[in-house]
Amino acid sequence: MTQEELKALIDKYLAEELSEQEFHALWTALQEPGSEEVWLDKIRDTWENPVYQGLSDDNKRQEVLEKLLPVLTANAAIPEPAAGRRVMAKLISASSYWWAAAVILMICCAGGYYFFLRSSRQQPVLVTNDTTYKNDIAPGGNRALLTLSDGSTVPLDSAGNQLIHQGTTTIQQNNGQLQYKAAAGTAGIGYNTLTTPRGGQFRVRLPDGTRVWLNAASSIRYPTAFEGKERRVTITGEAYFEIAGNAAMPFVVNIDNRADVEVLGTHFNINAYRDEAAINTTLLEGKIRVKGTVLNPGQQASLAANGQMRVLNDVDTMQVVAWKEGWFQFHTASLQEVMRQMARWYDIEINYQGNIDDVTFEGRMQRDLSLTQVLRILEKYHVRFRIEGKTITVLPG
Incomplete structure (x- = not known):
């Protein structure tokens, strides 16, 4: 994809006009080396020339910038979803942040639940959550x-x-x-x-x-x-x-x-x-x-x-207060720390079996997800789970 084509897709993203096919095309393009520079250029253009559809006033332009800028900074918070939209749950690793900007595309374009993940041993993965464990547990x-x-x-x-x-x-x-x-x-x-x-x-x-x-x-x-x-x-x-x-x-x-x-x-x-x-x-x-x-x-x-x-x-x-707003939010959180939060919110018991990788989690996900949806996210970090009643056993991936 040329830079001009990539810029055109980002324009459509900002105008919230991406089709599902264009979403996946942009998703793929943003994983290519050098695409982060195009993304940054578009942010600069947005700041200086708010000519995109829906960005005709400063408040709307500021809203977009507040979502785009933090994901390009390693120590910044994950951006809030646009008001009234069904936000997608996601977890990202601390090792690379520029490509996390693609998560915003899910907020604006996707329907259903999508999860954006990365571990130290795999490339970013986009997963549509349409499967469940046999014994699912509702959130608190x-x-x-x-x-x-x-x-x-x-x-x-x-x-x-x-x-x-x-x-x-x-x-x-x-x-x-x-x-x-x-x-x-x-x-x-x-x-x-x-x-x-x-x-x-x-x-x-x-x-x-x-x-x-x-x-x-x-x-x-x-x-x-x-x-x-x-x-x-x-x-x-x-x-x-x-x-x-x-x-x-x-x-x-x-x-x-x-x-x-x-x-x-x-x-x-x-x-x-x-x-x-x-x-x-x-x-x-x-x-x-x-x-x-x-x-x-x-x-x-x-x-x-x-x-x-x-x-x-x-x-x-x-x-710190993400729980009050309906989120789990993690910053270099250990698996044990994450599972303690899961145990309290889903009223489950946690057991560990075998040698579990020492992984950490970065990002946020909704607290109104079912336990199955949460476990599907965590499975991308080389762990597996077995549900027996209200007991969850964590297994090596």
Whole structure:
């Protein structure tokens, strides 16, 4: 394919006019040496001359550039899908990034699920996922158990819509979220606990307006109304917080009775699963204090089991909170790390058999994929799987 023909196909890609045949032609061409330079030239042209169909205004042009530019930078985040489109799941290796731009073509042109993969021993592979294991497992969803202050429990799911009365406090369940409303001057404060199982997630708006997202196999314990000098909650597992402002009553998160996070700002994520090596607290907005150290946005406090803490700078916050947005996202993640996430989300047990290659994973995929679809992706990394009920055995490839 000549450079002129390649440029013409990229033009049609930007205009979202590629046919399926042209998509595969462009896919093939982008694997040829030198094609990345044509791609870069087209990005420069887009920046300087927004003449493509659908790029007549700066907002649309910026949207395209935000999708194209990151995949050409080794340490950048994978671009977001175009709004309203069915994005394709993908994993890419860390060894080569320029050709990952081709993944965007799937976002704009493909129908169904496609996966873009590369391991250290194979060329990029495009796979249409149209086969399943005999025993497929659905992804997790909005499921939780609410334990009230009197010890009674209320099961919650995505279809629920109910009003729960607890003394002078009302709790509204609307689909996958709880919202608390406490009467003014409430006396006799009780505590509630919201617990997600493996394969579950849920959201809660606390009595002060603070919003909390719970990942799978997590919990939060909180009062039905906040009073006194501070607002204190306790979590296990993983949670994302957006704190309601109240300078007179600081917010404190106790992490599984292992550490406290003092909230001086608003948006942060805590990953404190017992099967992970460290408690990772990542700040997205505002300020928080962990063990006397104040974090700024983009920093992460990593607290090891022995109590030692280190602060990481310029953390990829999009990766950290990808679960909240409906994604698995990995950066040089080991197979064991990936499978731990799978175990929590699909409520499965993981066994390993034989000598498994030491592979790492880079990229992202949707959390609403079935387990079969996920395993088909991972199989491209020289591992195989056997499903027996809810037990997954990882085998050498």
